[in-house]
Structures are given as structure tokens and as C-alpha cells.
Amino acid sequence: MRHPLRTGLLGVAVTVLGYALFAAWLGVHAGRHLDARDRATARTTGVVVEDGVGDDEDVRVRWTDGGGHLHVQRFGVYDTGRYGKGEEFGVAYDPAADRPRGFPADPDETAEEDDLVVPVFLGAAVALPLTLVWLWRGLRFRLTARRPGRPMTARVRVGTRRAPWRAPTATWLELSALEGRHWQRVMWHPALHEPPAELPVTVHGAPPGSRRPAVPVLPDGTRLVPLGRLRDRPPAAVLFHDDTTVRADLRDAFVLPPGTAVRPVPPWHAGLRTAAAGAALGTVVGLVMTHATLTGTVAVALSCTALVTSVWTLSAPQP
Numbered sequence: 001m002r003h004p005l006r007t008g009l010l011g012v013a014v015t016v017l018g019y020a021l022f023a024a025w026l027g028v029h030a031g032r033h034l035d036a037r038d039r040a041t042a043r044t045t046g047v048v049v050e051d052g053v054g055d056d057e058d059v060r061v062r063w064t065d066g067g068g069h070l071h072v073q074r075f076g077v078y079d080t081g082r083y084g085k086g087e088e089f090g091v092a093y094d095p096a097a098d099r100p101r102g103f104p105a106d107p108d109e110t111a112e113e114d115d116l117v118v119p120v121f122l123g124a125a126v127a128l129p130l131t132l133v134w135l136w137r138g139l140r141f142r143l144t145a146r147r148p149g150r151p152m153t154a155r156v157r158v159g160t161r162r163a164p165w166r167a168p169t170a171t172w173l174e175l176s177a178l179e180g181r182h183w184q185r186v187m188w189h190p191a192l193h194e195p196p197a198e199l200p201v202t203v204h205g206a207p208p209g210s211r212r213p214a215v216p217v218l219p220d221g222t223r224l225v226p227l228g229r230l231r232d233r234p235p236a237a238v239l240f241h242d243d244t245t246v247r248a249d250l251r252d253a254f255v256l257p258p259g260t261a262v263r264p265v266p267p268w269h270a271g272l273r274t275a276a277a278g279a280a281l282g283t284v285v286g287l288v289m290t291h292a293t294l295t296g297t298v299a300v301a302l303s304c305t306a307l308v309t310s311v312w313t314l315s316a317p318q319p
């Protein structure tokens with residue numbers, strides 16, 4: 001299972017690295033924000049000139065620092081009903097700064113720093129289950145492979161989900177036994193490249209009538225990692241086709257010399273495209289959601305890239 005193992009390690013690495021970059025980016029900016037707030041020891045009173053600003057109902061405040069410089073600044077607050085237009089608003093600032101930045105003087109108004117800290121915990125709530133899925137998939141494979149096996153005949157089938165978009169292909173085994181036929185989806189393995197029409201396998205963990213996943217073992221000892229349960233009927237949402245089916249592929253438009261070996265496209269090519277698509281989507285969403293702020297846009301782009309690529313690896317990509 002060398003190829004599935006590499007896919008699993010890639011999935012875990014993408015999840016952990018993506019979350020680490022996401023948390024580090026927000027953590028650095030959160031630390032800078034808290035340091036700047038700690039230096040804001042001077043206090044003044046401003047006036048709310050506009051309330052209900054944006055989707056978060058922020059307030060815009062006019063305040064004057066100790067040097068007599070007038071500032072008009074937008075603040076994020078939790079108690080939006082407390083700060084109406086014309087109301088006073090306490091502002092804290094760094095008296096030693098040439099161009100001081102204001103902070104809410106009320107210590108309970110921590111909306112801005114929470115916007116930097118809370119997403120780190122939300123990201124962990126997503127990254128942890130994605131990592132646990134890989135651990136569970138590997139543990140289930142190990143335990144199932146230890147169960148008793150029985151001989152079957154397998155036919156390798158390639159399936160594509162019936163969807164309006166281009167769905168990724170998946171490897172299925174059509175298993176034949178005395179009691180009938182079964183279908184088991186597995187992670188692609190190099191041993192399944194150009195397989196014979198039928199091959200004998202030993203199926204572990206699949207007693208008659210079982211709906212649990214089954215681990216097929218090829219004659220050379222290769223164990224295939226199952227995805228999903230063993231089915232008694234072909235999945236209705238999957239369209240099966242043989243390798244000889246005509247493909248709408250640009251490579252089919254070229255005439256190659258006899259004997260030329262056509263290598264399959266490495267799966268990481270699709271991974272790069274998936275990561276690029278996730279980064280582009282995250283950038284657009286970040287620009288819209290964070291009002292084009294650099295910190296928020298980069299954070300959303302990092303999280304979306306890691307999430308989309310992690311989901312791609314969980315879909316068991318194949319050449």
C-alpha cells in the first residue's frame with residue numbers, strides 16, 4: 001500500500017502545515033495587536049459620529065490625542081446598542097507614538113483581537129477532524145485486514161460520479177462470490193495499473209451479508225485500502241466505464257509511434273491545480289468577507305487552500 005500511504009501522509013501534512021501557517025499568520029498579528037494595546041496607556045473621550053457601520057455594526061469615532069491631533073477611526077464593538085450616534089466613546093492610545101492608534105478604553109470591548117484569536121480555534125476544530133479521518137481510515141484498514149478472508153474474483157472498475165461538474169474518478173472492485181456480487185471502493189494502487197480482466201483476490205472482513213468495509217488482497221500480497229462499506233448493489237450515483245472507453249482527452253488527438261509508453265499524469269499535478277483553485281477561491285472570499293484587509297484576506301486564503309487540498313486527498317486521487 002505504498003501509494004495509499006503516500007496519499008495519507010500528504011493529506012495529514014497538508015492539513016497540519018496549512019493550519020500551522022494559518023495559526024502563525026494570525027498569531028503574529030494578534031501578538032502585535034496586544035502589544036500595541038498594552039502601550040495604549042493614555043485615555044481620552046471621543047464622540048460617535050456614525051453607528052451601524054458595515055455588517056458587524058461597527059462605530060466611527062472622532063477623538064483628539066494629547067497633541068491636539070484630530071482622529072476619525074472605526075472601532076469594532078460588541079455592545080452595539082450602547083454606542084449610538086452622538087454618544088461618548090472612551091479611547092485608549094499610546095502617548096509616545098507619533099501617529100497614535102486608538103483602542104476601545106473599555107476592556108470588555110475586545111472584538112478586534114477576538115477576530116484574530118477566535119479563527120485559530122475554529123481552524124483547529126476543522127484541522128483536527130481531518131487528521132482524525134486519516135487515522136481512523138488507517139486503523140480501520142489494519143483491523144479489517146486481520147479478520148478472516150475468503151477467496152473471490154475481482155474485476156477492476158473505474159467509476160465517475162453522475163454530477164454536472166467534472167467529478168474525480170474512483171477505483172472500484174466488482175467482487176464475485178458464490179452468494180453473488182459485491183462492490184467495494186478502494187484507494188488506487190500502482191498494482192491496479194492495467195490489470196487483467198479478472199484476478200483472484202482474498203477478501204478480509206467481509207462475511208456473507210456484511211455491510212462493513214472489506215480489504216481485498218491481491219495474489220502478490222498487496223492489500224488495498226477500502227473506502228466506504230461493502231455494497232451488495234452497484235452505487236446508483238456512480239457511472240462505471242472500462243479503460244477502453246473513448247475519452248474526451250487532448251492526449252487522444254495525437255498519433256504516437258508504435259511501442260511508445262504513455263505515462264499516467266502524476267496525481268500531484270491535480271493536487272497543484274486543486275491548491276491553486278483553493279487559493280483563488282480563498283482570496284476572493286477573503287476580500288469580500290474582510291473588507292479587503294491584508295491580514296484577513298491572507299488568513300482566509302491559507303485556510304481555504306489547506307481545506308480544499310485536504311478534501312482532495314481524502315477523495316483518494318488517482319492518475
